[in-house]
Amino acid sequence: NAGVTQTPKFQVLKTGQSMTLQCAQDMNHNSMYWYRQDPGMGLRLIYYSASEGTTDKGEVPNGYNVSRLNKREFSLRLESAAPSQTSVYFCASQLQGALYNSPLHFGNGTRLTVT
């Protein structure tokens, strides 16, 4: 029972490099999310996908792109990494959207450092 799986667990990038963070869930959830967690800032929503084929911006989308590849997978891409993107990135999924009162399930995170 894997739940939400994120890869990689750790990554170090140089400024200007690109990378894609992968996320997959095996719970047949409709909604998926990408958050970043920074000390003193809490979790902030980057992008979300309410259902397969749709994506929407969250609170801090600048510098990121996403792809909802299918119902299971939701990837986050950094096209040109900047030191301000050093953070811990969490993927989460939910059976329905928040308005349906179903709990959020999180992956274990990707720790990204941009030098």
Next chain:
Amino acid sequence: KQEVTQIPAALSVPEGENLVLNCSFTDSAIYNLQWFRQDPGKGLTSLLLIQSSQREQTSGRLNASLDKSSGRSTLYIAASQPGDSATYLCAVTKGERNTDKLIFGTGTRLQVFP
């Protein structure tokens, strides 16, 4: 703009104590409130979800209450154990149409010592 605050930021208690963690939010128009637990180096685990029409939810030694009008929620942990040591976060869902966004507090870091 909805803001979620958790006080205290850190708490250290001896094993066996009953304790209360606080969460406050500035906009009472929420749809639900969730409490999460985060262990070091891990993701968040959902503990309790309270719908806006509910006053409280219970799971084992945990009890969460919600007072929308005053913008407050509390998480009560009975007979605390060292295994309860973790960071506890609350999050509210904005009461707007067609939104799936949770607003998180910055958490209370709890340490329960033997």
